[in-house]
Amino acid sequence: MKQLKLSNQLCFSFYALSRLVTSHYQPLLGPLDLTYPQYLVMLVLWEHDIVSVKTLGQQLMLDSGTLTPLLKRLETKKLIKRVRSKEDERSVNIHLTAAGRQLQQEAADIPEKISCSMGFTEKEYDTLKPMINNILKRHADE
Amino acid sequence: MKQLKLSNQLCFSFYALSRLVTSHYQPLLGPLDLTYPQYLVMLVLWEHDIVSVKTLGQQLMLDSGTLTPLLKRLETKKLIKRVRSKEDERSVNIHLTAAGRQLQQEAADIPEKISCSMGFTEKEYDTLKPMINNILKRHADE
DNA sequence: TGGAATTTAATTGTACACAATCTAATTTTA
DNA sequence: TAAAATTAGATTGTGTACAATTAAATTCCA
Numbered sequence: 001m002k003q004l005k006l007s008n009q010l011c012f013s014f015y016a017l018s019r020l021v022t023s024h025y026q027p028l029l030g031p032l033d034l035t036y037p038q039y040l041v042m043l044v045l046w047e048h049d050i051v052s053v054k055t056l057g058q059q060l061m062l063d064s065g066t067l068t069p070l071l072k073r074l075e076t077k078k079l080i081k082r083v084r085s086k087e088d089e090r091s092v093n094i095h096l097t098a099a100g101r102q103l104q105q106e107a108a109d110i111p112e113k114i115s116c117s118m119g120f121t122e123k124e125y126d127t128l129k130p131m132i133n134n135i136l137k138r139h140a141d142e
Numbered sequence: 143m144k145q146l147k148l149s150n151q152l153c154f155s156f157y158a159l160s161r162l163v164t165s166h167y168q169p170l171l172g173p174l175d176l177t178y179p180q181y182l183v184m185l186v187l188w189e190h191d192i193v194s195v196k197t198l199g200q201q202l203m204l205d206s207g208t209l210t211p212l213l214k215r216l217e218t219k220k221l222i223k224r225v226r227s228k229e230d231e232r233s234v235n236i237h238l239t240a241a242g243r244q245l246q247q248e249a250a251d252i253p254e255k256i257s258c259s260m261g262f263t264e265k266e267y268d269t270l271k272p273m274i275n276n277i278l279k280r281h282a283d284e
Numbered sequence: 285t286g287g288a289a290t291t292t293a294a295t296t297g298t299a300c301a302c303a304a305t306c307t308a309a310t311t312t313t314a
Numbered sequence: 315t316a317a318a319a320t321t322a323g324a325t326t327g328t329g330t331a332c333a334a335t336t337a338a339a340t341t342c343c344a
Binding site: 005006007008009010011012013014015016017018019020021022024025036040043060061110111112114115118119120124125127128129131132133135136138139 | 147148149150151152153154155156157158159160161162163164166167178182185202203252253254256257260261262266267269270271273274275277278280281
């Protein structure tokens with residue numbers, strides 16, 4: 001019986017934690033004129049240089065309704081370029097620009113700073129990482 | 143070195159998990175014409191009947207910029223009533239209406255359903271609940 | 285006591301998030 | 315191969331989130 005409320009409470013904790021995380025990124029990303037979701041897109045591009053909107057959506061678990069306007073904003077800032085694919089005209093490839101690559105340097109210390117800001121303990125890393133990724137993975141289809 | 147990326151990855155997991163949670167509530171709340179944040183407000187009201195916007199904001203960690211329009215939508219649906227306090231005219235008290243209390247019955251099985259939908263294991267409850275609440279608590283000030 | 289500081293909501297503006305729908309391109313298959 | 319089904323993004327509309335500002339009420343305190 002008491003169990004029932006637990007799921008609700010745990011879900012609320014996840015919801016609150018996500019917003020806490022975003023709020024800790026904000027002061028780090030603000031100076032780079034990036035939001036957290038925009039930063040996530042840049043992280044993917046810094047790894048791959050070119051990715052399709054579809055791939056981006058799969059990696060970040062976001063749909064085109066979210067990504068299309070977000071990518072347009074990144075393009076306005078000259079950090080990326082949206083290029084419709086020649087091979088498959090339905091697909092749009094996102095290219096990292098020189099300015100976008102440049103930004104990687106300025107963002108280099110963010111992982112360390114966010115780690116410090118959130119103050120995760122060793123134990124929290126080791127426990128939460130696999131457990132939460134397990135939850136995400138078992139719902140991977142959607 | 144490898145540690146640095148971990149914080150970024152763990153934070154992304156939290157962000158993704160929060161959206162996963164919301165997506166699992168949606169089919170349960172849709173029939174009640176509630177969003178997840180609206181449901182959270184109703185949960186507080188089902189416990190207390192009357193709460194101030196300030197208290198609500200503290201409980202849910204949301205500010206008036208989020209709550210004011212959300213509460214207006216709940217009022218439009220006749221689930222709550224917004225009443226400016228007589229004792230302190232700055233404060234607005236949220237009252238549960240009869241329809242709002244009625245809705246509690248229809249929402250009674252949501253905790254069980256969300257538990258089933260998310261499929262948390264016993265171990266996940268026992269580990270995640272205290273660990274995540276600890277993280278939230280140590281950043282409680284903001 | 286009366287002005288300064290604080291508190292509480294509301295407002296404004298920007299940016300997600302996602303359901304639902306649409307269009308165009310590609311693939312399937314009858 | 316031509317119609318049907320699928321796929322990739324874009325669009326539309328609703329609803330959060332939150333920073334920054336504003337306005338009104340209350341509290342502080344010199």
